[in-house]
Amino acid sequence: MTANMGATGPVTKDVLQRLRSVTGPAGIIEDPADVAPYCKSWRDDWQGKVPAVLRPQSTEEVARIVRICAEAGIGIIPQGGNTGLTGAGQPITDTAEIILSTSRMKKIRAIDTVNDTITVEAGVVLKEIQDAADRADRLFPLSLGAEGSCQIGGNISTNAGGVQVLRYGNTRNLVLGLEVVLPDGRIWDGLRSLRKDNTGYDMKQLFIGGEGTLGVITAAVLRLFPKPTARETAWVALDSPEAGVALLGHMRRQMGDAVSALELICRAIIDFLLTGVPGHEDPMRTPYPWYVLMDVTSQGPAGSLHGPFSEALAGAQEAGLIRDALICASGAQAAKLWKIRESLAEAQLSAGGSIAHDVSVPVSRIPEFLKRADAMLEKAYPGIRHCAFGHVGDGNMHYNPVRPKDWDWPRFSAERANVNRIVHDIVVELGGSISAEHGIGRSRLAELEHYKDPIELDMMRALKRTLDPKGIMNPGKVIRV
Ligand SMILES: Cc1cc2nc3c(=O)[nH]c(=O)nc-3n(C[C@H](O)[C@H](O)[C@H](O)COP(=O)(O)OP(=O)(O)OC[C@H]3O[C@@H](n4cnc5c(N)ncnc54)[C@H](O)[C@@H]3O)c2cc1C
Numbered sequence: 001m002t003a004n005m006g007a008t009g010p011v012t013k014d015v016l017q018r019l020r021s022v023t024g025p026a027g028i029i030e031d032p033a034d035v036a037p038y039c040k041s042w043r044d045d046w047q048g049k050v051p052a053v054l055r056p057q058s059t060e061e062v063a064r065i066v067r068i069c070a071e072a073g074i075g076i077i078p079q080g081g082n083t084g085l086t087g088a089g090q091p092i093t094d095t096a097e098i099i100l101s102t103s104r105m106k107k108i109r110a111i112d113t114v115n116d117t118i119t120v121e122a123g124v125v126l127k128e129i130q131d132a133a134d135r136a137d138r139l140f141p142l143s144l145g146a147e148g149s150c151q152i153g154g155n156i157s158t159n160a161g162g163v164q165v166l167r168y169g170n171t172r173n174l175v176l177g178l179e180v181v182l183p184d185g186r187i188w189d190g191l192r193s194l195r196k197d198n199t200g201y202d203m204k205q206l207f208i209g210g211e212g213t214l215g216v217i218t219a220a221v222l223r224l225f226p227k228p229t230a231r232e233t234a235w236v237a238l239d240s241p242e243a244g245v246a247l248l249g250h251m252r253r254q255m256g257d258a259v260s261a262l263e264l265i266c267r268a269i270i271d272f273l274l275t276g277v278p279g280h281e282d283p284m285r286t287p288y289p290w291y292v293l294m295d296v297t298s299q300g301p302a303g304s305l306h307g308p309f310s311e312a313l314a315g316a317q318e319a320g321l322i323r324d325a326l327i328c329a330s331g332a333q334a335a336k337l338w339k340i341r342e343s344l345a346e347a348q349l350s351a352g353g354s355i356a357h358d359v360s361v362p363v364s365r366i367p368e369f370l371k372r373a374d375a376m377l378e379k380a381y382p383g384i385r386h387c388a389f390g391h392v393g394d395g396n397m398h399y400n401p402v403r404p405k406d407w408d409w410p411r412f413s414a415e416r417a418n419v420n421r422i423v424h425d426i427v428v429e430l431g432g433s434i435s436a437e438h439g440i441g442r443s444r445l446a447e448l449e450h451y452k453d454p455i456e457l458d459m460m461r462a463l464k465r466t467l468d469p470k471g472i473m474n475p476g477k478v479i480r481v
Pocket of ligand 1: 042077078079080081082083084085088089102122143144145146149150151152153154155156157158159160161162163210211212213215216217218342345346437438474
């Protein structure tokens with residue numbers, strides 16, 4: 001097995017000249033100082049070097065770049081907003097690679113409000129799609145903390161989740177069609193906008209969550225939904241994750257699919273937020289061990305959910321599930337609370353010294369997972385600080401223990417593999433996944449090989465070899481052949 005099958009290069013002056021002639025000078029970055037930010041990750045310090053970043057403006061330009069790279073054995077790292085959290089968008093130093101950024105492919109090609117679809121190019125920023133849908137009186141429900149900078153090509157390639165999966169599903173559920181440049185430079189036009197299409201294998205699914213290892217997504221047809229007209233938001237205080245899971249069940253029994261988001265948040269990360277990220281205040285005067293941030297939405301008249309929502313929360317309080325609840329009095333107050341949720345990744349970063357996990361287990365087993373992982377880590381690393389938050393309705397927790405206070409970061413960081421093994425062994429024992437929504441990239445490559453069914457790994461390798469026989473698409477990420 002080699003990490004970088006086909007990226008043998010080198011990226012010669014002649015190759016660079018040919019690439020330059022495709023995009024023109026405005027579409028290539030070669031000054032090392034300008035290239036550097038594309039080579040560095042937002043978190044975890046993944047970095048490497050490439051001689052150039054290509055910024056094509058059209059699908060045809062992407063195809064020409066891919067053909068040149070395929071001929072010359074140059075690896076291609078597709079990149080959107082570079083907000084990924086697994087090192088999948090960064091180069092591996094000493095390999096022959098270029099970065100292909102979709103940041104100039106920004107057209108919204110069409111909105112069809114009868115079919116409820118929007119067709120967009122890969123470089124459109126997620127927030128711009130949400131806004132375009134909103135202007136058309138529709139909802140595009142994908143929503144996550146990086147939505148102001150991540151691009152839809154990156155969202156699709158990571159099968160991003162976010163805070164509304166509970167009601168609308170993850171990105172896979174939101175994509176109807178794709179346009180993809182294959183590793184040999186052919187353009188596959190799969191931009192269908194059908195909800196039913198049983199004509200053989202569903203090829204788009206391979207590229208959704210493929211992390212750029214099978215081709216470059218250049219455009220997509222996405223599903224739109226009716227825009228909710230009634231919405232209520234609450235910040236709820238709890239004693240334990242058990243109460244959080246019970247509250248989820250209670251609210252769904254009371255309000256059904258109106259429950260569109262339900263996030264579980266531990267106190268520790270709120271403390272990191274309040275000390276490390278300016279502009280936030282504690283939503284409640286008294287601190288509690290755990291919180292839930294929750295949205296209910298419907299198509300009814302504005303305000304129509306207030307009564308049922310208050311009653312459901314009162315019922316939860318009577319049943320002893322919650323300690324306190326703050327129901328937002330205005331959209332501005334709700335936005336402030338959601339800003340807290342969106343800033344938690346930044347809060348974690350500002351705390352310094354945590355080892356991140358993005359895991360899922362069956363919802364019913366979340367409390368058991370947290371209890372066992374906390375206990376095992378405390379035994380191995382006395383004084384370790386527990387920190388967890390996430391999309392409890394999807395069984396997905398960001399479990400990010402922080403170094404003991406008297407340890408420095410290099411000492412704790414050296415334990416990363418062991419901490420990962422402790423956490424992931426428990427996850428797998430509980431029937432869970434070592435990567436719920438962030439993907440594999442480079443950071444989970446070895447663990448994927450350790451935990452994944454060998455038959456599944458064989459199928460993944462067979463697909464990679466078939467679609468990318470030269471191994472030029474994002475080499476060394478997701479699957480080693
Ligand atoms: C503050 C913050 C909060 C976040 N919250 C969430 C969350 O709640 N849920 C969640 O799922 N993720 C979350 N993330 C992770 C990240 O935002 C998502 O993974 C996002 O979908 C990545 O989009 P991007 O455009 O930045 O992709 P990039 O980081 O540029 O790329 C990610 C991967 O996709 C590939 N790729 C990019 N564009 C293409 C393309 N056009 N064709 C083929 N491959 C491509 C890259 O090669 C790489 O493998 C968060 C990140 C941050 C920084």
